[in-house]
Amino acid sequence: MRSAPGSSRIPGLRTLLLAGVAAWPGVAGAQDLGDVTGQAGHAARIALPDDAVLTVAARGLRDALLDVTTRPTGGAQVPLDFALSIPAGVTARINVTILAHGSALWHAAPVAVAPGQGAVNLGLVMLDPGAAMTGAALYLCGDTDVTFGMVADQFTLLVDGARYPVDPVPAASGARFAAADPGTFFWSRGEAALVSVAGQTLPECAALPAVYTARGNDPDWSLIVAGQDLAAYRLIRRDAPEVAGRFPAAVWTDGAAVWDARPDGPLVRMHEVLCHDSMTAMPYPEQVEVTMDEEVVTGCGGDPRDLLTGTDWHVEDIAGAGLIDGARVTLAFDLRGRVFGSSGCNTWFSGYALTGEGLDIGPAASTRMACAPALMEQETQFLAALEGIAGFDIDATGALRLLSGDGTTLITARRD
Numbered sequence: 001m002r003s004a005p006g007s008s009r010i011p012g013l014r015t016l017l018l019a020g021v022a023a024w025p026g027v028a029g030a031q032d033l034g035d036v037t038g039q040a041g042h043a044a045r046i047a048l049p050d051d052a053v054l055t056v057a058a059r060g061l062r063d064a065l066l067d068v069t070t071r072p073t074g075g076a077q078v079p080l081d082f083a084l085s086i087p088a089g090v091t092a093r094i095n096v097t098i099l100a101h102g103s104a105l106w107h108a109a110p111v112a113v114a115p116g117q118g119a120v121n122l123g124l125v126m127l128d129p130g131a132a133m134t135g136a137a138l139y140l141c142g143d144t145d146v147t148f149g150m151v152a153d154q155f156t157l158l159v160d161g162a163r164y165p166v167d168p169v170p171a172a173s174g175a176r177f178a179a180a181d182p183g184t185f186f187w188s189r190g191e192a193a194l195v196s197v198a199g200q201t202l203p204e205c206a207a208l209p210a211v212y213t214a215r216g217n218d219p220d221w222s223l224i225v226a227g228q229d230l231a232a233y234r235l236i237r238r239d240a241p242e243v244a245g246r247f248p249a250a251v252w253t254d255g256a257a258v259w260d261a262r263p264d265g266p267l268v269r270m271h272e273v274l275c276h277d278s279m280t281a282m283p284y285p286e287q288v289e290v291t292m293d294e295e296v297v298t299g300c301g302g303d304p305r306d307l308l309t310g311t312d313w314h315v316e317d318i319a320g321a322g323l324i325d326g327a328r329v330t331l332a333f334d335l336r337g338r339v340f341g342s343s344g345c346n347t348w349f350s351g352y353a354l355t356g357e358g359l360d361i362g363p364a365a366s367t368r369m370a371c372a373p374a375l376m377e378q379e380t381q382f383l384a385a386l387e388g389i390a391g392f393d394i395d396a397t398g399a400l401r402l403l404s405g406d407g408t409t410l411i412t413a414r415r416d
Contacts, residue, residue, distance in 0.1 A: 034088040036113060038122030039079035040096045042106055044129070050075045052100040056082045058092045058113075061257035061270050061286065062212070062250040063229075066092055073098075079124060087255065089115050090272045096125050097132065103152060104131035115272065133158065137210070139193050140336055142203035146195050148177075148186050157186045159197050208335065214268075214288040216299020217278045223268065223290060223301070231259070235266050235292060243292065266292040274307075274394055275300035280357045283307060283393050304354055308333040308392070312341070313400050313413035318382050320409075324374055329382055331400075331413055343379040345371035350386065358391035359402070385410040 040054055050073075057068040067084045086092045093110040106127035113120055133156060136149035147158040155177050157164040164184050166177035174189040183199035193205040212225040221237045225247065235243040243266065247259040250270075259268040268290050275287040277300055284300035285307055315329035316322075323329060323344070330341035333352060339361060340349035348366035352359060364383050370376070390405040402411040 032088045033085040034117065035083065035085055035119045036092075036094060036122065037081070037083045037120070038094075038096075039081055039124050040098065040106075040108070040127060041079035041124050042127040042129075048073055048075075048077055048098065048105070049100045052098055052105065054080050054082060055097045055099060056084055057095045058084055058086045059095065060087070060090045060092050060252060061272055062259070064250040064252040064257035066090070066252050078127075086113065087252075088118060089255075091115055094122065094125075095132070096127065098127065105129070107132040138208045139195070139205035140208065141193075141195055141205035144202055146186075146193075146202070146205055148188075148193075157184070157195070157197075159195065159202075162197075164197070212301065213303075214270075214286070214290070214299055214301030215277075216288070216290075216297050219297065221290065221297050221299065223266075223288070225259075233259075233261070233265070235290065237292070237295075237297070240293075240295075266290050270301055276393075281393075282357060282391070305333070305335070307394055308359075308400070309335055312416040314416055315382070315411055315413045316399070317412040318378065318410070319385055321381070324378055327375060327378060329378075330416075331411075343382050345369060345375045345379045348383065359389060361386050361389045363387060382411070 036058065040056070052073045054071040054073060055068065058066040060066045066086045069082060069084045071080065071082065073080060082096070092113040094113060095110050096108040097104050098106040106129060108125045108127045111122055111125060131152045133147065133149040133151050136147050139146040139148070144160065149156060149158075151163070155166050155168070157166050157177070157179070164179045166179050166184070166186055169176050169178045171187065174187055176185060176187045178185040181198060184197050185195070187194040191207050191209075193207065195202045195205055210227060213222065215222040219238045221235070223233065223235050225231050225233045229249045231247045233245060233247055245261055245265045247261050247265070247268075250257045250259050252258070256269040256271050258270075259266075261267070268288065271287045272285065273287045275284045276282065277284065282304060284304055285302040286300065287298070288301035289296060289298050311332075313331045315331065318329070327344040328342055329344045331339060332341055333339045337351050337353060338349065339352045340347070342348070343366060346367040346369050348364045350364040351362045364386050366379075366383065371379070385402075388404050388410055389402045391403040391407075393401045393403060395401055398414065400413045401409045402413070404410050
């Protein structure tokens with residue numbers, strides 16, 4: 001497909017040569033491309049300067065660049081058309097920015113594009129003023145999501161969608177940042193933080209570490225990576241010295257995200273293909289191949305939680321009995337270890353935990369509304385099935401199967 005008029009394109013770095021690397025079995029070296037189109041706009045009545053440039057980038061696994069297009073506006077105003085192409089089989093995040101005078105004037109929150117959709121029209125992507133946040137760290141403060149990072153060259157605290165510029169201030173321990181209003185501050189204490197907004201202190205905040213892990217068996221190996229650009233890594237292999245260093249930013253080539261720390265470090269290829277641990281059968285979102293000292297090992301990577309969260313699941317079957325016509329039974333998993341939904345009659349909620357070997361859902365509580373007897377019986381069966389869950393899998397059709405300890409499918413659900 002052609003770029004939007006007046007645009008320039010940077011290929012998705014697909015020509016990088018990976019000499020000596022074994023191809024992953026069953027994974028094609030090239031992928032079909034899907035077109036992504038849309039318009040960038042904003043609600044403010046503010047004209048763009050003549051030198052404004054629209055930049056749209058698509059990024060995939062580990063922020064590897066899939067495609068990017070730039071378009072000098074030449075005095076044109078929003079809405080501005082854009083078009084780019086991404087591999088059809090991967091999840092992408094589309095970032096839209098308008099720059100001028102060497103800085104970002106407008107940006108949009110990343111827009112997710114799911115794999116396998118073919119041509120996608122994003123419609124009108126609304127922009128916010130200023131630059132996007134970079135180097136962001138996410139914290140959970142009770143029920144409140146808090147993000148801390150940089151916007152341009154300014155430390156910034158993001159709480160409930162509101163931005164608070166903050167600056168470093170002296171602290172007896174940790175790192176403290178305060179706004180002009182002394183009642184608004186962010187105080188990092190390692191894995192925890194204390195946050196206050198306008199004098200209202202949030203519950204103690206727990207950090208969600210930006211750590212990537214991959215592992216394999218026979219031989220045993222593990223890879224631990226922290227950060228994104230210039231990410232720090234440790235590669236641990238049985239009967240081999242541990243290797244540590246930094247990866248440059250991931251690039252996209254031959255259908256994989258690639259970290260390349262050669263000649264002194266490993267070459268890592270990550271495919272967005274469901275992977276099962278060869279010992280525990282736990283599903284993971286990625287297949288991973290590591291080449292180090294002419295040795296190639298394979299295994300699974302990413303967080304199994306990513307296969308569950310980010311969507312609502314509607315239940316199709318409970319213990320092989322199907323569902324009553326018209327009944328809607330749902331599940332949703334969040335990042336805090338909570339799972340909840342509708343049982344077809346009442347709303348229900350519980351906690352869940354992922355271990356190295358499976359999925360555990362605790363006893364569920366629910367509201368107590370009375371419904372038709374058949375719905376109440378189905379609800380009882382559903383809540384009982386939840387307590388028997390010991391694992392999960394995603395089948396070839398994308399359905400979620402919640403499993404008992406012996407591998408029996410207790411609940412089958414699909415994404416809404």
